[in-house]
Amino acid sequence: MKILVCIKPVPESEAPVRIAPDGKSIQTDPLSPLRMNRYDEQALEEALLIRDTFPDTRIEAISVGPKRSETVLKRALGMGADHGIHICTDIENDPVPAVVAAWVAAAARSRNYDLILSGMMSEDGLHGQVGPLVAEHLSLPCVTAVVGIRITPGKATASVQRVPAEGLRDLLALSLPAVLTIQSGAQKPRYPSLSNILRAKGQDLEIIAAASLSRPESFQQAVRFKYPQKTRFGRFLEGSPQQKAQELLSKLKEKSFLA
Amino acid sequence: MTRPIVVIAEHLEGKIRPATYELIAFALELRQAMPAPIKVLILGNDPEDMAHLIAAKTGLDVMAVQESNRPRYNGDLYKNILAPLLSELNPDYVCIAQTPMGMDFAPGLAHRLGAVCITGVESVYEDRGRILFTRAFYNGKILADICVQAKTAVLTVAPGFFKPSSADPAAPGRVEIRKTPGGEARIRTVETRKAPAQESEIAQAPVIVSAGRGVGKKENLALIFTLAALFPLSAVAGSRWICVAGWLEHRRQVGLTGAVVSPKLYIACGISGSVQHLAGMRDSGFIVAVNSDPHAAIFNIADICIVEDLNIFIPALIEAHRQKT
Ligand SMILES: Cc1cc2nc3c(=O)[nH]c(=O)nc-3n(C[C@H](O)[C@H](O)[C@H](O)COP(=O)(O)OP(=O)(O)OC[C@H]3O[C@@H](n4cnc5c(N)ncnc54)[C@H](O)[C@@H]3O)c2cc1C
Numbered sequence: 001m002k003i004l005v006c007i008k009p010v011p012e013s014e015a016p017v018r019i020a021p022d023g024k025s026i027q028t029d030p031l032s033p034l035r036m037n038r039y040d041e042q043a044l045e046e047a048l049l050i051r052d053t054f055p056d057t058r059i060e061a062i063s064v065g066p067k068r069s070e071t072v073l074k075r076a077l078g079m080g081a082d083h084g085i086h087i088c089t090d091i092e093n094d095p096v097p098a099v100v101a102a103w104v105a106a107a108a109r110s111r112n113y114d115l116i117l118s119g120m121m122s123e124d125g126l127h128g129q130v131g132p133l134v135a136e137h138l139s140l141p142c143v144t145a146v147v148g149i150r151i152t153p154g155k156a157t158a159s160v161q162r163v164p165a166e167g168l169r170d171l172l173a174l175s176l177p178a179v180l181t182i183q184s185g186a187q188k189p190r191y192p193s194l195s196n197i198l199r200a201k202g203q204d205l206e207i208i209a210a211a212s213l214s215r216p217e218s219f220q221q222a223v224r225f226k227y228p229q230k231t232r233f234g235r236f237l238e239g240s241p242q243q244k245a246q247e248l249l250s251k252l253k254e255k256s257f258l259a
Numbered sequence: 260m261t262r263p264i265v266v267i268a269e270h271l272e273g274k275i276r277p278a279t280y281e282l283i284a285f286a287l288e289l290r291q292a293m294p295a296p297i298k299v300l301i302l303g304n305d306p307e308d309m310a311h312l313i314a315a316k317t318g319l320d321v322m323a324v325q326e327s328n329r330p331r332y333n334g335d336l337y338k339n340i341l342a343p344l345l346s347e348l349n350p351d352y353v354c355i356a357q358t359p360m361g362m363d364f365a366p367g368l369a370h371r372l373g374a375v376c377i378t379g380v381e382s383v384y385e386d387r388g389r390i391l392f393t394r395a396f397y398n399g400k401i402l403a404d405i406c407v408q409a410k411t412a413v414l415t416v417a418p419g420f421f422k423p424s425s426a427d428p429a430a431p432g433r434v435e436i437r438k439t440p441g442g443e444a445r446i447r448t449v450e451t452r453k454a455p456a457q458e459s460e461i462a463q464a465p466v467i468v469s470a471g472r473g474v475g476k477k478e479n480l481a482l483i484f485t486l487a488a489l490f491p492l493s494a495v496a497g498s499r500w501i502c503v504a505g506w507l508e509h510r511r512q513v514g515l516t517g518a519v520v521s522p523k524l525y526i527a528c529g530i531s532g533s534v535q536h537l538a539g540m541r542d543s544g545f546i547v548a549v550n551s552d553p554h555a556a557i558f559n560i561a562d563i564c565i566v567e568d569l570n571i572f573i574p575a576l577i578e579a580h581r582q583k584t
Contacts, residue, residue: 123398128378133365163359163503166512167509231541248563
């Protein structure tokens with residue numbers, strides 16, 4: 001079985017994100033490292049779990065992003081992916097999901113994947129669209145926000161779990177090939193292993209220049225960015241953790257939450 | 260003919276979901292910026308009664324599309340049925356709830372309509388003749404105003420931003436019933452499991468200590484429980500991340516797809532403050548947030564903000580309390 005996992009490079013969660021002075025773009029620090037979007041990391045872990053059960057599985061990881069996104073694909077190889085495909089863009093700013101999906105689909109089209117996995121959304125853009133759009137481009141069925149996958153031996157079908165609403169869990173059956181977006185698994189994504197890291201070091205990524213792919217219209221424009229309004233003007237406590245703890249304690253006592 | 264604004268109603272087990280009325284509130288606000296008829300579409304096994312209810316409550320016209328033999332939501336079928344129907348209705352805007360169901364079919368539907376899809380819309384306004392939709396990036400740290408340039412836009416509307424109005428309409432809207440054979444879906448529901456209806460202690464608790472992914476690992480939840488134990492009548496809750504990972508039972512999840520709570524005190528530990536989480540706890544009396552990221556969105560709604568690693572801060576807090584008593 002052949003699996004493609006879509007992996008988005010996102011800024012480290014604590015790296016500052018700011019609005020550019022002209023208000024027209026988000027500035028992330030081009031020097032701060034990129035890491036794997038956590039939902040995609042879950043997707044990769046699901047793929048690795050499938051391969052643990054069906055060892056003849058091949059896992060390929062694909063990523064759209066600037067040159068420095070390579071580190072994220074290398075990490076995917078370190079975790080155990082067999083091959084990395086980098087659709088290399090020349091800009092730092094994200095293309096919209098419709099563009100990313102068109103590019104991923106273009107790369108995936110002739111490679112006959114049985115399963116395409118992605119995270120349910122990215123932690124920066126929060127669009128939740130790439131997986132479902134790749135599915136449409138390739139005319140595949142798609143289930144989003146999956147929390148568990150079981151591949152049936154013989155591998156032509158999968159049964160997946162999702163949470164359609166609070167307190168409910170649907171068990172769905174679908175035929176492969178298909179696209180699944182992963183919300184989270186109960187398993188913690190594995191760390192890269194030393195042997196995989198060494199293998200990844202010597203392995204070339206497949207590079208596709210984004211400029212060589214056709215780019216669909218995006219039909220949308222972010223005309224301005226702004227910071228959210230504070231609804232409460234909370235006070236930031238100062239000092240050492242101990243000093244902050246003392247101050248919080250007094251506050252909680254003053255409000256009678258603690259005796 | 261003026262092109263309509265279409266609202267896709269969301270329902271579950273014969274009941275209209277509250278998100279539907281928020282969507283309608285959004286559509287009414289959109290209509291102020293762009294006059295157009297609003298049509299509500301409800302698709303399902305037996306949608307007629309629900310269609311009449313929506314028409315009576317809102318005064319809007321409702322189209323009920325009946326697809327027999329499929330009691331549960333099916334994303335494949337939704338797209339198959341809605342795409343041709345919407346092509347016929349030719350709307351400017353299609354409004355869908357930003358829920359696990361809405362997020363499942365909205366992007367694919369947009370693709371089939373040749374429409375643009377904007378997810379997580381939090382507000383809409385007119386600016387110099389353009390209609391702008393606001394959505395969040397980076398778990399709510401930054402907002403963007405988006406202008407759409409496609410003929411049709413499929414929008415998913417974030418929860419909790421549009422309050423359904425309670426005004427009684429002068430007259431109920433018209434209800435039109437359509438039947439569709441539906442056809443084959445490539446996805447089949449095998450089974451639906453319901454979590455046993457347990458009374459969740461978080462609904463009543465005056466103090467909630469809530470854990471997010473920032474706790475790092477399941478074992479660290481012990482800290483959260485120890486902190487909660489300092490307060491009489493407290494409960495431990497968590498973000499969806501924690502509950503889906505199985506670290507806490509589902510009934511302890513706060514947010515859009517969990518419980519809506521308003522305790523006197525809410526202590527958010529390692530929670531980023533995504534809109535879906537805020538939807539469940541925004542109205543808490545006093546909010547304390549502990550997060551190692553000084554820019555976390557949770558700080559925008561907190562009364563006391565503590566920028567610390569919770570694994571250092573919470574033990575310090577527990578120790579400080581022990582010394583005082
Ligand atoms: C349709 C839909 C419905 C949803 N429903 C819900 C819902 O009901 N409830 C819900 O909660 N979410 C819901 N979500 C998910 C939501 O969008 C977020 O993904 C989720 O709330 C994030 O959980 P989190 O804050 O725990 O994790 P993250 O967003 O990953 O945040 C973790 C935070 O912890 C901080 N942190 C990390 N390490 C430490 C440390 N050592 N000390 C202190 N802080 C630390 C980080 O700075 C970060 O701010 C839904 C999403 C969708 C699309």
